[in-house]
Amino acid sequence: MNPQTEIELAEAIAAAKGPLRIIGGGTRGIGNPVVGEAISTSELTGISLYEPGALTIVAQAGTSMAEIEAALDTENQRLAFEPMDHRTLLGTSGMPTIGGVVAANASGSRRIAVGACRDHLLGVRFVDGMGTAIKNGGRVMKNVTGYDLVKLLAGSYGTLGVLSEVSLKVLPKPETSATLKLHGLTDAQSVDALSMALGSPFEVTGAARSDDTLIRIEGFAASVAYRLAQLKDLLGSFGEMTAVTDPAASQVIWTDITNVTAFASTSGDIWRISIKPSDAPATIAALPSGTQTILDWGGGLIWAQTPAGIDLRATLPAVGHATLIRAAAKTRASLPAFQPENPILTALAQGIRAKFDPRGILNPGLMG
Amino acid sequence: MDMPLPDQSILSRKAEIVARLQSVLPKNAVIHAESEVRAYECDALSAYRCPPLCAVLPASTEEVAAALRVCHEMGVPVVPRGSGTSLAGGALPTADCVILGVARLNGVLETNYDDRYIRVQSGRTNLSVTGAVEAEDFFYAPDPSSQLACAIAGNIAMNSGGAHCLKYGVTTNNLLGVKMVLMDGTITDIGGAHLDAAGLDLLGLICGSEGQLGVVTEATLRILRKPEGARPVLMAFNDNEVAGACVADIIKAGVLPVAIEFMDRLCIETSEKYAQAGYPDCEALLIVEVEGSPAEIDEQLAVILAIARKHDPVELREAKSAEEAARIWLGRKSAFGAIGQISDYMCLDGTIPVSSLPMVLRRIGELSEEYGLRVGNVFHAGDGNMHPLICYDANKPGDLELCEAMGAEILKLCVDAGGCLTGEHGVGIEKRDLMTHQFAPQDLEIQMAIKDVFDPSWLLNPAKVFPLTSSASRRIAAE
Numbered sequence: 101m102n103p104q105t106e107i108e109l110a111e112a113i114a115a116a117k118g119p120l121r122i123i124g125g126g127t128r129g130i131g132n133p134v135v136g137e138a139i140s141t142s143e144l145t146g147i148s149l150y151e152p153g154a155l156t157i158v159a160q161a162g163t164s165m166a167e168i169e170a171a172l173d174t175e176n177q178r179l180a181f182e183p184m185d186h187r188t189l190l191g192t193s194g195m196p197t198i199g200g201v202v203a204a205n206a207s208g209s210r211r212i213a214v215g216a217c218r219d220h221l222l223g224v225r226f227v228d229g230m231g232t233a234i235k236n237g238g239r240v241m242k243n244v245t246g247y248d249l250v251k252l253l254a255g256s257y258g259t260l261g262v263l264s265e266v267s268l269k270v271l272p273k274p275e276t277s278a279t280l281k282l283h284g285l286t287d288a289q290s291v292d293a294l295s296m297a298l299g300s301p302f303e304v305t306g307a308a309r310s311d312d313t314l315i316r317i318e319g320f321a322a323s324v325a326y327r328l329a330q331l332k333d334l335l336g337s338f339g340e341m342t343a344v345t346d347p348a349a350s351q352v353i354w355t356d357i358t359n360v361t362a363f364a365s366t367s368g369d370i371w372r373i374s375i376k377p378s379d380a381p382a383t384i385a386a387l388p389s390g391t392q393t394i395l396d397w398g399g400g401l402i403w404a405q406t407p408a409g410i411d412l413r414a415t416l417p418a419v420g421h422a423t424l425i426r427a428a429a430k431t432r433a434s435l436p437a438f439q440p441e442n443p444i445l446t447a448l449a450q451g452i453r454a455k456f457d458p459r460g461i462l463n464p465g466l467m468g
Numbered sequence: 469m470d471m472p473l474p475d476q477s478i479l480s481r482k483a484e485i486v487a488r489l490q491s492v493l494p495k496n497a498v499i500h501a502e503s504e505v506r507a508y509e510c511d512a513l514s515a516y517r518c519p520p521l522c523a524v525l526p527a528s529t530e531e532v533a534a535a536l537r538v539c540h541e542m543g544v545p546v547v548p549r550g551s552g553t554s555l556a557g558g559a560l561p562t563a564d565c566v567i568l569g570v571a572r573l574n575g576v577l578e579t580n581y582d583d584r585y586i587r588v589q590s591g592r593t594n595l596s597v598t599g600a601v602e603a604e605d606f607f608y609a610p611d612p613s614s615q616l617a618c619a620i621a622g623n624i625a626m627n628s629g630g631a632h633c634l635k636y637g638v639t640t641n642n643l644l645g646v647k648m649v650l651m652d653g654t655i656t657d658i659g660g661a662h663l664d665a666a667g668l669d670l671l672g673l674i675c676g677s678e679g680q681l682g683v684v685t686e687a688t689l690r691i692l693r694k695p696e697g698a699r700p701v702l703m704a705f706n707d708n709e710v711a712g713a714c715v716a717d718i719i720k721a722g723v724l725p726v727a728i729e730f731m732d733r734l735c736i737e738t739s740e741k742y743a744q745a746g747y748p749d750c751e752a753l754l755i756v757e758v759e760g761s762p763a764e765i766d767e768q769l770a771v772i773l774a775i776a777r778k779h780d781p782v783e784l785r786e787a788k789s790a791e792e793a794a795r796i797w798l799g800r801k802s803a804f805g806a807i808g809q810i811s812d813y814m815c816l817d818g819t820i821p822v823s824s825l826p827m828v829l830r831r832i833g834e835l836s837e838e839y840g841l842r843v844g845n846v847f848h849a850g851d852g853n854m855h856p857l858i859c860y861d862a863n864k865p866g867d868l869e870l871c872e873a874m875g876a877e878i879l880k881l882c883v884d885a886g887g888c889l890t891g892e893h894g895v896g897i898e899k900r901d902l903m904t905h906q907f908a909p910q911d912l913e914i915q916m917a918i919k920d921v922f923d924p925s926w927l928l929n930p931a932k933v934f935p936l937t938s939s940a941s942r943r944i945a946a947e
Contacts, residue, residue: 153716154822176722216664218672219641232910240819241851242638242891244627244676245906246933247915251640251672255665272722295582301696323764376661378582400663421666439666444656449668451921455914467667
């Protein structure tokens with residue numbers, strides 16, 4: 101099904117006789133496998149409003165990220181949460197949509213400084229499991245009118261409703277950016293260095309570890325030069341470091357971190373582990389042998405490429421969770437993609453799903 | 469402002485209810501004498517008052533759970549209360565309710581600078597969260613005007629903002645986790661020191677739910693390193709619209725100030741008489757603050773001042789010292805108090821797209837003439853969060869009602885301009901009956917359905933947020 105308007109979308113859902121598999125650009129494929137009739141938002145397209153002076157864009161859910169980015173480019177603005185493009189890591193094709201970004205709360209390296217997609221999402225329109233069109237939030241930056249379903253819908257992977265329109269806060273692009281690379285650090289040293297940088301007043305907008313430990317700063321040229329010098333000074337005890345001051349080269353580094361390019365076309369399972377940054381070294385040490393890792397968010401996000409078919413959740417710290425992002429069908433059939441929560445939260449989530457989707461037809465089982 | 473009639477069967481059981489609460493709480497934690505419960509009869513929306521049945525002041529999460537279990541079993545409504553600074557009536561009691569105050573829950577449980585968070589009990593005041601970490605040069609970013617008094621519990625309930633949220637966001641953007649007690653006494657953690665949820669973002673749902681879904685007893689909050697410095701610049705214009713255009717141009721230019729504050733003539737003149745900040749004689753005044761090292765501040769201010777000069781300012785005043793910076797902020801920070809000196813006032817909180825600022829200000833001026841009530845405008849211009857202050861005389865019969873009617877018109881205007889009823893104060897009772905102007909029935913229905921999940925018997929702060937007619941069937945069914 102390819103509804104062309106929100107009304108058609110609502111009619112299609114109201115008339116549905118069984119489970120629906122909801123598709124934006126079809127590039128992410130995260131979650132437990134869903135069996136159902138495909139319903140796509142690909143025909144719900146177009147930017148309905150873009151006000152650069154109000155830092156706001158409103159678009160239909162199926163609008164491609166390419167179209168969104170092109171529009172923002174003309175005003176030298178961007179989505180500051182740096183949405184992850186999953187195509188490289190998952191080997192998918194097609195065109196990511198803004199609705200898919202929101203449904204997955206897809207956020208990249210800059211999340212550590214500016215927040216996630218959910219923090220930039222100002223409003224949503226969606227159709228619930230009964231075919232009712234609902235709006236929440238709006239297009240202004242401060243809005244506490246009623247419950248915040250905007251946050252609830254972000255990262256709900258189409259299980260509460262099918263997004264038809266989203267409004268987002270945008271921000272100006274900085275004049276330039278630079279990346280400081282620290283070489284040859286252990287995981288523990290790396291997290292220490294990232295914590296020190298993030299705990300400094302120098303406005304770090306990326307804090308990651310691939311082969312090198314990586315720290316990004318952005319802003320006006322003189323300010324970036326100043327903060328780069330200050331950070332080199334601050335982190336002097338961590339040894340050898342180099343700076344990438346060409347903004348294009350710096351951008352490539354962070355696109356690769358955000359999109360987890362290093363694990364593209366590899367074998368094994370891909371896990372995304374969300375923890376307290378200082379727990380990262382011990383968490384990594386407890387992962388199965390043969391695991392490769394990339395750290396982002398100062399150590400609070402671990403991308404782990406593990407040998408196939410191993411459930412690593414038992415080894416995680418008490419606070420945090422792991423999401424299985426990529427695995428063979430057999431593993432996905434046996435391990436839940438999303439980590440089960442405590443029984444109280446599970447019951448609340450089930451209660452909420454039952455209100456939004458009483459028939460249980462929207463991506464049933466995708467989140468568990 | 470209507471409130472539901474108190475449930476007589478609850479009023480008649482007061483002694484029994486108090487006794488049950490006393491059996492699970494320390495003796496001094498249950499306040500029930502008529503003269504003493506009066507202390508809880510209102511919050512900062514003091515035009516509306518009603519003493520509660522009784523008040524409880526638990527000192528631990530377990531005591532909160534015990535009190536809620538009793539109320540749940542006995543079918544008694546509970547109104548949670550932080551510090552009682554709500555401008556929307558969020559903590560306004562009904563005669564048949566138990567006020568659950570979290571003021572005794574004010575400790576710091578954990579500070580972690582490596583992971584940049586603090587865990588506090590929810591009755592702790594906003595400013596004392598920063599107070600707990602500022603020796604290490606850290607701070608908690610959301611800074612509502614009431615930050616000296618307001619509690620984190622209330623900040624979470626209302627998703628409070630502040631002057632600096634243009635850069636740092638509001639409460640929800642700085643909240644990592646909570647410990648919460650449901651109405652039936654169930655205790656659960658939601659979120660924590662890690663950045664995102666394993667499943668649905670229930671934390672995002674809790675924040676801003678106005679104490680209707682649960683009682684938050686602990687919060688894990690993001691703390692940030694203080695910037696090297698900050699400096700404001702004052703810009704005076706002879707036209708509101710020009711000031712509005714200047715705001716839009718600054719935002720578009722790629723500078724991100726931490727604050728852009730706006731004051732109109734009534735506020736400028738009144739605060740000048742009161743605080744003598746030395747503000748120029750003008751129609752509209754902007755205070756723009758930027759942060760960074762001295763050189764970074766110079767660079768950003770140069771960009772901002774160049775933009776301002778294109779808008780024909782009456783005066784541009786850059787703070788050359790900490791003292792001058794304080795004077796620039798003095799008048800703005802005194803504005804509410806200054807207006808309060810000359811008149812009773814109602815403070816509105818509608819938010820509009822920044823582009824609509826000139827139109828909305830003009831229309832507010834017209835409404836002011838129509839109603840014969842003066843309006844001062846002071847607000848966070850960068851994010852379109854307006855705070856029109858409508859002056860009225862509480863001693864003059866009918867003036868409060870006139871003020872309410874005009875307030876309703878202004879808020880509807882904000883919604884019609886593409887904005888919303890409330891940007892940071894919350895709906896409470898104040899904007900409850902205007903919700904149908906912003907939301908269609910199905911938009912409200914799904915929100916009330918969420919309350920059904922967390923609080924099926926509709927006992928937690930039941931007469932707030934939703935129009936009484938919309939929530940009536942649920943509240944009555946629960947009785």
